[in-house]
Amino acid sequence: GAVVSQHPSRVICKSGTSVKIECRSLDFQATTMFWYRQFPKKSLMLMATSNEGSKATYEQGVEKDKFLINHASLTLSTLTVTSAHPEDSSFYICSASLPGAPEAFFGQGTRLTVV
C-alpha cells in the first residue's frame, strides 16, 4: 500500500528555536496533505490542509505564522514550528491519500519536545 513517511520521528529543541518536520509520500503524488497534532491521551486535532503550489488552509485557532507549512512538491510537505515553546510539545502527524482512494495514509508521527 501507499506509504507516508515523516522525519524526524523524535526531536528535542530549545525554547525559542524553530523545528522543521518533513512529510513525504514515498510512492505516490499527493496534491493535498494534512497536518494533525495530538497531545498526550487526547485525540488527533487537524491543524491545517497543505496544498501543493498554494497556501495552506489553517483550522480555526491555529496560528499560521507559528506553524509554517510549505508544500513545494507533489511528494513533500513541511511543517515548521517557529519560535517553539514548551506548550508546543506534542505529537505531530501528517496524512495523504491517493486521488479516488477511500483511505488516508498516515506518517509515523513526530514527537516534538521543547525544553
Add this chain to the structure above:
Amino acid sequence: DAKTTQPPSMDCAEGRAANLPCNHSTISGNEYVYWYRQIHSQGPQYIIHGLKNNETNEMASLIITEDRKSSTLILPHATLRDTAVYYCIVRVSSGGSNYKLTFGKGTLLTVNP
C-alpha cells in the same frame, strides 16, 4: 460530518473476537462509516469502511445496522498487537484527495493474554 459515540475502553481476551460498537444516529444518507486505529505512539492506520452493506477485509468486518444509526467493528481473532485506540469516523464520500478526518475520542481496546 455526523458525530459518533464510542465507549472509552474495552477489554478482550487474546484469540477471542473483539466487537467494538459505534453510534452515529445523525448519519446522513451519503455519509460513510470509517474505522481507523492508532497503536501507541504511531500514526493512525485505516481498517475498513462501508456505506450500508456489511464489509469484510483481511483485518476486520464491519457490520452496519439497517437504519445505519450504529455499526460494529469486529476483529475476529484478537491478538496482543491489536491493542490500540479505535476510531469510528463518519464522513461524506469514499474517496478524493481532500481527505481531512475529524477524530473523536475513540475506544481503547486492550487485548489481554
